[in-house]
Amino acid sequence: MARKKESPSQTAGPYVHIGLTPGAVGIRGIYAQDLGKETGADAITLTGTVFDGAGEPVRDCLIEFTQADEKGRTKLAKVGRKTGKFTGFARVPVDLKTGKFRLKTAKPGAIKDIDGTLHAPHITAWIVARGINIGLHTRIYFADEAEANAADPVLSRVPKSRRATLIADKTGKSRYCIDIRLQGEDETVFFDV
């Protein structure tokens, strides 16, 4: 049988929050809880802003983060509210006024890939918003993991001049910051995976 074609993507639009994080925009009484409210850990805080090509914050976007736990484990149990365990998955709408996002989570450990290759600690991010016709996939690495970053097989595919766009600065104890630029001189590297 001929392979079917993947359904084409469409923009999530400005009201993506109604569908994915209704509680965050004040729609209460339908669900007991939004899905992916947090990863279940708060060892580090990652903040930043998503900017468009004019340097304006993208105030209506939503980011999904997925990551390994502090030991680098990616096969996490399908848990929810009842267990309170670390899930490695979070949905974060940016602040509708400032465009800033904030994720409290675990600092991921180095990830051993399915074939044994070691990947530097990183968080996967997927960004959707009005004007983004197909979700943008990127990774966030950590500035204080220079040695692991230098050996990372994905970073090594990225031109040296652009690698810094994927690395969060350390801004304090357990605090990291990264801005994501959809377009422009310091455009963030986005992946086709």
Added chain:
Amino acid sequence: MAKATSKAGASARPGAVFPLRDRKWHPKPRDAGYRSSILRSPKKKLVIIPQTASELTGPVFGHDLIGNKDTDLITNFARSGKSAIGERIIVHGRVLDEQGRGVPDCLVEIWQANAGGRYRHVNESYIAPLDPDFGGCGRTLTAKDGSYRFTTIRPGPYPWPNGPNDWRPAHIHFSLFGQAFTQRLITQMYFEGDPLIPRCPIVRTIKDPKAIGQLVAKLDMDGAKPMDSLAYRFDIILRGARSTLFENRLEGN
């Protein structure tokens, strides 16, 4: 596409588990007709990377949080004894992979405007009234065969600031979360016969009419509930295979 093979000994080859996306079938990221896309689309080429444990493992979103009533948008926000205003419809179908096999346990989330074309959102400013009995969202997990079903009201079309007189066709937003992050997809469902579909700048970011056709739900009289609701059938295709990922033989998966 096969050009971007990984280095020897590196992770699963691009496309080894999930074939790379056909970016010509998907909408153009930057399309002059859809104004918002102009400053919000990358100008540099996407970097092709291997599929690694980060992208191939399943999502953890809290499966135990899905409630049975989450599929009924007619009543899930309504006051006691009330129901949402509008044409009652059933939207159902299957989530399939590219081989045509059902994707079970896929998280399907939908959101939409009310019958007047207005969303329940703090940033919404369209003059149509809010329906006090309509929230506009629903969610479910697909069954073993990939099937899903919602009851809702047909959303209204609405004007939006883009061109001088652009209107969105009636549509329902769909978010799909399959068995790996690589399958993640957000799209929209349109209604068969809507004359606004070919005029919509967002629809037209997709260039192939067959690809647009894939997002148009068909009126399904067999699925309709007499004296109650019309039905629309909407199947969705996600990337790749659904078989269990064998860590030691990705190629044969």
